Amino acid sequence: MSTNGQIAPLDASRLTIQRAETLKPIPPPGTYGYGDIKTDHMLVMSFDPETGWSPPEIKPYGPFSIDPASNCLQYCTSTFEGLKASMNPAGKPVLFRPEANMARLSSSAARMALPPFDEAALLACIIKLVALESRWIPTDSGHSLYIRPTMIGTKPSIRVGASDHALLYVIVCPVGPYFPTPPGAILHARSVSLLAVSEHVCSWPGGTGGYKLGLNYSLGFSPQLAAVKLGYDHLLWLLPHGQNEFITEAGAMNFFAVYEKEDGALTVVTPPLDGTILPGITRLSALAEVAARTIQETLTSYPEQLTVSSECRRQLTIAELRAEHAAGTLRECFGVGTAVNVVGIDRIGFTSLNAGESSIKVVDSVKPTTGKGLGVVGRALWDKLLDVKEGRDNVEGWGVVCE
Amino acid sequence: MSTNGQIAPLDASRLTIQRAETLKPIPPPGTYGYGDIKTDHMLVMSFDPETGWSPPEIKPYGPFSIDPASNCLQYCTSTFEGLKASMNPAGKPVLFRPEANMARLSSSAARMALPPFDEAALLACIIKLVALESRWIPTDSGHSLYIRPTMIGTKPSIRVGASDHALLYVIVCPVGPYFPTPPGAILHARSVSLLAVSEHVCSWPGGTGGYKLGLNYSLGFSPQLAAVKLGYDHLLWLLPHGQNEFITEAGAMNFFAVYEKEDGALTVVTPPLDGTILPGITRLSALAEVAARTIQETLTSYPEQLTVSSECRRQLTIAELRAEHAAGTLRECFGVGTAVNVVGIDRIGFTSLNAGESSIKVVDSVKPTTGKGLGVVGRALWDKLLDVKEGRDNVEGWGVVCE
Numbered sequence: 001m002s003t004n005g006q007i008a009p010l011d012a013s014r015l016t017i018q019r020a021e022t023l024k025p026i027p028p029p030g031t032y033g034y035g036d037i038k039t040d041h042m043l044v045m046s047f048d049p050e051t052g053w054s055p056p057e058i059k060p061y062g063p064f065s066i067d068p069a070s071n072c073l074q075y076c077t078s079t080f081e082g083l084k085a086s087m088n089p090a091g092k093p094v095l096f097r098p099e100a101n102m103a104r105l106s107s108s109a110a111r112m113a114l115p116p117f118d119e120a121a122l123l124a125c126i127i128k129l130v131a132l133e134s135r136w137i138p139t140d141s142g143h144s145l146y147i148r149p150t151m152i153g154t155k156p157s158i159r160v161g162a163s164d165h166a167l168l169y170v171i172v173c174p175v176g177p178y179f180p181t182p183p184g185a186i187l188h189a190r191s192v193s194l195l196a197v198s199e200h201v202c203s204w205p206g207g208t209g210g211y212k213l214g215l216n217y218s219l220g221f222s223p224q225l226a227a228v229k230l231g232y233d234h235l236l237w238l239l240p241h242g243q244n245e246f247i248t249e250a251g252a253m254n255f256f257a258v259y260e261k262e263d264g265a266l267t268v269v270t271p272p273l274d275g276t277i278l279p280g281i282t283r284l285s286a287l288a289e290v291a292a293r294t295i296q297e298t299l300t301s302y303p304e305q306l307t308v309s310s311e312c313r314r315q316l317t318i319a320e321l322r323a324e325h326a327a328g329t330l331r332e333c334f335g336v337g338t339a340v341n342v343v344g345i346d347r348i349g350f351t352s353l354n355a356g357e358s359s360i361k362v363v364d365s366v367k368p369t370t371g372k373g374l375g376v377v378g379r380a381l382w383d384k385l386l387d388v389k390e391g392r393d394n395v396e397g398w399g400v401v402c403e
Numbered sequence: 404m405s406t407n408g409q410i411a412p413l414d415a416s417r418l419t420i421q422r423a424e425t426l427k428p429i430p431p432p433g434t435y436g437y438g439d440i441k442t443d444h445m446l447v448m449s450f451d452p453e454t455g456w457s458p459p460e461i462k463p464y465g466p467f468s469i470d471p472a473s474n475c476l477q478y479c480t481s482t483f484e485g486l487k488a489s490m491n492p493a494g495k496p497v498l499f500r501p502e503a504n505m506a507r508l509s510s511s512a513a514r515m516a517l518p519p520f521d522e523a524a525l526l527a528c529i530i531k532l533v534a535l536e537s538r539w540i541p542t543d544s545g546h547s548l549y550i551r552p553t554m555i556g557t558k559p560s561i562r563v564g565a566s567d568h569a570l571l572y573v574i575v576c577p578v579g580p581y582f583p584t585p586p587g588a589i590l591h592a593r594s595v596s597l598l599a600v601s602e603h604v605c606s607w608p609g610g611t612g613g614y615k616l617g618l619n620y621s622l623g624f625s626p627q628l629a630a631v632k633l634g635y636d637h638l639l640w641l642l643p644h645g646q647n648e649f650i651t652e653a654g655a656m657n658f659f660a661v662y663e664k665e666d667g668a669l670t671v672v673t674p675p676l677d678g679t680i681l682p683g684i685t686r687l688s689a690l691a692e693v694a695a696r697t698i699q700e701t702l703t704s705y706p707e708q709l710t711v712s713s714e715c716r717r718q719l720t721i722a723e724l725r726a727e728h729a730a731g732t733l734r735e736c737f738g739v740g741t742a743v744n745v746v747g748i749d750r751i752g753f754t755s756l757n758a759g760e761s762s763i764k765v766v767d768s769v770k771p772t773t774g775k776g777l778g779v780v781g782r783a784l785w786d787k788l789l790d791v792k793e794g795r796d797n798v799e800g801w802g803v804v805c806e
Contacts, residue, residue: 033560033562034562035472035560035561035562036560036562038471038472042471061471063468063469063470063471064468064469064470064471065466065467065468066466066467066469067466067467068441068445068464068466068467068553068572068574069438069441069551069574069576071621072475072476073475073476073481073553073555073617074481074483074551074553074617074620075481075617075618075620075621075624076479076481076616076617076618076620076621077621077624078476078477078478078479078621080477110625111622111625112621112624112625113621113624113625113628146561148472148477148561150471150476150477152476153621157436157438157439158438158549158551158574158576159436159437159438159439160620160654160655160742161624161627162624162625162627162628163624169471171471171472171561173472173561198609199609200609201607201608201609201610204604204607204610205604205643206601206602206603206604206643207603207604207607207610207622208622213479213621213622214476214477214478214479214618215478215479215617215618215621215622217477217478217479217563218474218478218479218480218481218515218516218556218616218618219514219610219611219616219618221478221480221515221516221564221565221566222513222514222515222516222565224564224565225516225565240608240609251563252563339563
């Protein structure tokens, strides 16, 4: 504790950097899985209830020493963020809306009863880390440096309760497309298939789906493996609600559907932030682009001239999706997120994980194209958001350049 | 991998023991918190998808080296068990139904897509650990050696998906009463107050409440802290269901209520295993005792002669509980679990965490006694189960002596 009895805040000016003695070779893009390769350094700081935040340290990547009774291992006090750095055309690393990630991490930490931290100070330290690791940033479009801030509870007691000790750290991984593509493939032509499930439910009103917590993910691993065995890439999570089943998330992505109305206008729909879905930053950005019609120019470059309606945020039932499909008005389904940017959904299966594949129904979601990849709205969002994320466009001021 | 291409099973015969060079002093009972003190040794084994289970090791208690990208830290692949060792009158350590804990750990590991293990082999290793640590077993009644098997996913990748690497370990803590009591207090006279909440929901249909996963606990820490600030010991978790609110769990305990019917018979009620509550081993044992009426003899030693009805397992709404209380027929509420054995609930508050204490309602649940501690059924279960757990009774064969 300091002499005045105050605990120390997270202070970016106290950051120390210990460089790795030897640097790792950088493997060529396409030779590693998403999130498997870590860079040379990591950012680490710890919180002690008596003294507050330790000075942040950038140091060589390596294992932690953790007590077996740690709260994070026993009770899953863990929250994380995901953001990406790309090289802009001027050769500088650029981050996409990182303040939004810092704010969400604060919110998630509070939900886990973990200590608060200074968001601007953490971001300043992350920018230093990204600058130090800039040689790792892939320059191929669609590839980037994935940044993973993580905060865990480290109180070394098995008593069931909040952790008053924490570790906040940031690791960095070069990544390519989240869903693997063959070498030379057009990235936005990759689409995925989803199995809709309601026998497992990933989030619930009054639950934690509105926060980015580690615990929201592992409960999906076993159902996801079962879906992969049935030939799907991932799950479409449903939430039973009376006689309806609300669509919540598409695997770890936010879900969007596009309907074509009688006048040729397109209606974009995505579930609202009711506490059961992650407040995704790519979701928020995609909605802003739809509302502002900034994707209109891209849209009109397509064969069909289309108007985008923006009655976007509302509950979406699986029955409605099936009805729109049956009526021929379901134009696109896609998922959005930091990991994928935007990815087309070309098939949605409806079956029980325990009942085999008897009742699978195929949704050919992308009518104007070949049935694979993104439709016109998804493609316009892919282009627009990737331009901002990769620093070719910064109209909205969303790009933060790491000088 | 072995020469025949098979991966190694968990093999108790390969257990190695490395004793600590110096042993820790054992603090007197009552001087430490529940789960804060760890003994001298721990049991550790790891799973690798290429080679299988490592030989189990008992070695000095100490920190693990864990990759920052480990699946358990990022996505909360963590499952655990809790069981207790006591000294029986012959001076031998005794475990209470440990096979049930091993079976539940298997079930939980499968739900987390963690690798399977041989339950009997793990139990054999645990018995060796308990025997080695037997000097730590408190001899005061109501005190014991708490055993915490834990299994975590250790795949060092941030890709969202199952962990094919795991660490399985067992740590041991001397413990006293879970809810602190003053020195010399009669343990079963301690009761707790609960705040009923429905704005936060700890488990739901299709969720993971039926498994003992770390992730089921941390989502309650922040609401629990808020309840403590309002003067409660813990939470009574409600699950909204149409116009009803089902009672699921009492903090980390299974919940029981006792109603007095017109003929003087007592009806014991507890929520069913519908996937939203933990299949507690103390719960199961309490129900067996009620059904077999083996607690009858204890009951008849009380002033009132009572018959116990056994229509036990059914959904229990908070409205029903309030109605029974209003009618004067709510006789007892208590929680059961490994940590507490049986603990009386003397007050249930109904308020919003955000709305202050305006609508708190007190349930004086224990009519025949002083309004504190356990009622007749809870007390009979306390006596019976503690007799078995502490090795004074083994009629059911539930006690396993560590020779």
